Amino acid sequence: MATKDPHREKIERLRETIRTHEHRYYVLDDPEISDFEFDKLLKELKTQEADHPDLITSDSPTQRVGGKPIEGFVAVQHATPMLSLENAYDESELQDLDQRVREFSTRHSPGYVCELKIDGLSLSLIYENGLLTRGVTRGDGTRGEDVTFNVKTIRSIPLRIKDDLVKKSTRLEVRGEVFFPLNSFNKLNEEREENGEARFSNPRNAAAGTLRTLDPKVVASRKLDIFVYQCFADGRIPFGMHSDTLTWLKRSGFKVNPNWRSCASIQEVIEYCREWESRRDQLSYEIDGVVVKVNSIQLQQDMGATSKFPRWAAAFKFQARQSTTQVKNILVQVGRTGALTPVAELEPVELAGSTISRATLHNEDEIRRLELKIGDFVLIEKGGDVIPKVVKVIENRRPNEARDFVMPDRCPVCSGEVFRPEGEAVRRCVNVRCPAKVKESLLHFSSRKAMKIEGLGDALVDQLVEKGLVKDPADLYGLKLEDLINLERMGKKSSENLLAQIQESKRNEFSRVIFGLGIRHVGERTAQILAQHFGSMERLRQTSKEMLESVFEVGPVVAESIFRFFVNLENFSVIEKLRQAGVNMTLKSVAKRSAELEGKQFVITGKLPGLSREEASALIEQHGGRVTTSVTKKTDFLLAGEDAGSKLDKARALGAPVIDENALRQMLDES
Numbered sequence: 001m002a003t004k005d006p007h008r009e010k011i012e013r014l015r016e017t018i019r020t021h022e023h024r025y026y027v028l029d030d031p032e033i034s035d036f037e038f039d040k041l042l043k044e045l046k047t048q049e050a051d052h053p054d055l056i057t058s059d060s061p062t063q064r065v066g067g068k069p070i071e072g073f074v075a076v077q078h079a080t081p082m083l084s085l086e087n088a089y090d091e092s093e094l095q096d097l098d099q100r101v102r103e104f105s106t107r108h109s110p111g112y113v114c115e116l117k118i119d120g121l122s123l124s125l126i127y128e129n130g131l132l133t134r135g136v137t138r139g140d141g142t143r144g145e146d147v148t149f150n151v152k153t154i155r156s157i158p159l160r161i162k163d164d165l166v167k168k169s170t171r172l173e174v175r176g177e178v179f180f181p182l183n184s185f186n187k188l189n190e191e192r193e194e195n196g197e198a199r200f201s202n203p204r205n206a207a208a209g210t211l212r213t214l215d216p217k218v219v220a221s222r223k224l225d226i227f228v229y230q231c232f233a234d235g236r237i238p239f240g241m242h243s244d245t246l247t248w249l250k251r252s253g254f255k256v257n258p259n260w261r262s263c264a265s266i267q268e269v270i271e272y273c274r275e276w277e278s279r280r281d282q283l284s285y286e287i288d289g290v291v292v293k294v295n296s297i298q299l300q301q302d303m304g305a306t307s308k309f310p311r312w313a314a315a316f317k318f319q320a321r322q323s324t325t326q327v328k329n330i331l332v333q334v335g336r337t338g339a340l341t342p343v344a345e346l347e348p349v350e351l352a353g354s355t356i357s358r359a360t361l362h363n364e365d366e367i368r369r370l371e372l373k374i375g376d377f378v379l380i381e382k383g384g385d386v387i388p389k390v391v392k393v394i395e396n397r398r399p400n401e402a403r404d405f406v407m408p409d410r411c412p413v414c415s416g417e418v419f420r421p422e423g424e425a426v427r428r429c430v431n432v433r434c435p436a437k438v439k440e441s442l443l444h445f446s447s448r449k450a451m452k453i454e455g456l457g458d459a460l461v462d463q464l465v466e467k468g469l470v471k472d473p474a475d476l477y478g479l480k481l482e483d484l485i486n487l488e489r490m491g492k493k494s495s496e497n498l499l500a501q502i503q504e505s506k507r508n509e510f511s512r513v514i515f516g517l518g519i520r521h522v523g524e525r526t527a528q529i530l531a532q533h534f535g536s537m538e539r540l541r542q543t544s545k546e547m548l549e550s551v552f553e554v555g556p557v558v559a560e561s562i563f564r565f566f567v568n569l570e571n572f573s574v575i576e577k578l579r580q581a582g583v584n585m586t587l588k589s590v591a592k593r594s595a596e597l598e599g600k601q602f603v604i605t606g607k608l609p610g611l612s613r614e615e616a617s618a619l620i621e622q623h624g625g626r627v628t629t630s631v632t633k634k635t636d637f638l639l640a641g642e643d644a645g646s647k648l649d650k651a652r653a654l655g656a657p658v659i660d661e662n663a664l665r666q667m668l669d670e671s
């Protein structure tokens with residue numbers, strides 16, 4: 001009898017737990033544990049697998065994101081062609097479908113299934129013996145591209161399925177529509193705009209582009225999703241009714257759109273179409289119609305297909321979401337990150353059930369690309385974004401009085417300086433005190449990776465800014481109990497807690513303060529580099545652009561952004577206020593003591609890359625360690641830099657661990 005491997009069992013149990021939570025989160029949208037707990041389980045599995053690499057299997061949840069980018073995609077033939085659908089543009093065309101169906105089914109009313117027509121791209125998933133082996137795009141319907149690596153990153157796609165049906169057939173094919181959820185799509189476009197990259201014009205293009213990306217890590221970060229709607233077992237549909245297919249798919253762990261409905265007559269189908277045409281905006285993904293399918297698989301087979309479409313189905317297309325109207329003016333809004341966004345003020349027009357009076361123009365390059373003038377007639381479209389956009393100018397309707405739009409060179413909210421970094425499309429207000437930016441600045445300043453003032457959430461920040469209590473991050477340090485206690489949802493206890501946290505934050509490391517200022521392009525890592533290099537806010541503030549550029553890992557774009565930030569007078573005064581409030585502005589004077597290195601004896605030797613000898617000593621002492629001058633048996637660590645001499649030899653001889661600056665930092669971060 002084979003003995004059970006305890007590691008294998010443990011790993012498999014862990015995988016099962018993770019699969020269950022993945023399914024609850026990504027398919028059912030009903031998580032039972034927090035993201036943090038989920039990440040912990042996944043990390044645990046990764047560690048276990050790293051210790052036992054021979055036990056890694058292709059269906060392990062750790063195998064969703066492969067290591068390296070891939071070279072290209074290989075063409076694959078579909079076992080059964082992936083057909084398209086014939087469109088029905090109005091109710092009479094649905095009646096035509098019903099007529100056609102009745103010709104084949106004289107005896108009884110046929111029965112339909114209506115599903116939402118997801119605006120994405122279709123995908124075929126192949127499972128062999130229950131394991132996902134391939135993901136293929138539709139391509140031309142006969143041949144598609146193998147995008148397995150990318151498909152595996154979609155967390156709502158099971159990597160394996162367990163079911164009797166699977167046991168009875170060796171090859172199972174599941175088809176569905178991959179799509180970009182609207183919130184992920186909007187976030188992606190915002191990021192692209194921030195980085196000066198072109199926006200995706202709609203979620204469908206973004207999904208298509210993403211599936212064809214060569215780096216699965218990028219795909220994983222974009223959060224694609226899928227709804228499945230078809231299933232073949234060894235080339236045949238294994239159920240009598242299409243509704244049974246949907247029920248089985250759901251039961252087997254796939255994500256099926258929950259809004260499908262069985263309809264006994266074409267009248268019910270028409271009602272479903274009407275209902276969803278008016279409800280489409282309530283969904284968190286785009287749909288472009290309703291797919292109507294004959295429910296009986298026998299009847300589907302009797303009716304057959306043309307070379308392009310099945311005769312037993314139709315796609316009811318919703319009314320166009322485009323319309324023409326006139327641009328009355330172009331206003332400039334200042335977003336929460338200080339981005340100046342031109343917005344077209346429109347002659348109000350009806351579009352897909354609502355009245356539209358504004359459309360976004362994104363940035364000045366977009367206005368130039370469209371060759372848009374104030375007064376022009378334009379084609380507008382309601383797409384994935386909440387605000388409709390201008391598609392094009394109707395040139396032959398340009399009125400004589402149409403005039404050019406000029407982007408302002410001062411912020412329309414605070415009249416402060418605006419700046420457009422080279423290579424970027426967006427102008428930004430650089431004033432941290434600009435009221436439009438204040439809320440975002442405060443949230444960033446107090447965030448976990450910056451000053452870590454917990455309890456200062458969206459709702460509270462809104463109140464503080466709206467009541468005029470806080471105009472910039474430095475004002476937080478002037479808040480009093482009586483300011484907070486009367487705010488909504490703030491009691492005495494929570495107000496006191498918040499004030500204590502604000503006080504405590506004054507002693508944060510210098511790099512957190514730099515990061516908290518929200519200088520564009522200065523993330524956590526750059527803030528740490530700047531803190532190390534300049535040592536104090538004063539030196540950082542007075543530095544030249546060239547000096548900044550000479551810092552390792554700080555490029556010209558980042559240097560320009562930092563320089564701009566510090567020459568701004570408003571920013572200068574906020575920093576002064578922070579200093580006066582007692583916020584730590586130097587690398588060395590971190591007053592906080594922690595116990596990561598309690599009782600440990602260090603000796604320092606050689607030249608460290610980012611710390612002076614004094615700074616390193618201070619850092620060790622702040623964390624409870626002690627620094628001595630000579631290496632003895634009691635020495636726990638030798639912190640060694642470049643050109644370390646005899647101390648290094650002695651430490652080695654005594655067997656004391658030798659660490660570098662990075663290792664020291666890791667000890668401090670990790671414990």
Ligand code: IVH
Pocket residue numbers: 083084085115116117118119120121122177229291310313315
């Ligand atoms: S069934 C033979 N169901 O629409 C029937 N298609 O215009 C195959 N689509 O290529 C398709 N949602 O990419 C079906 N619930 C749904 C759908 C759907 C979106 C797409 C699919 C198809 C296209 C046809």
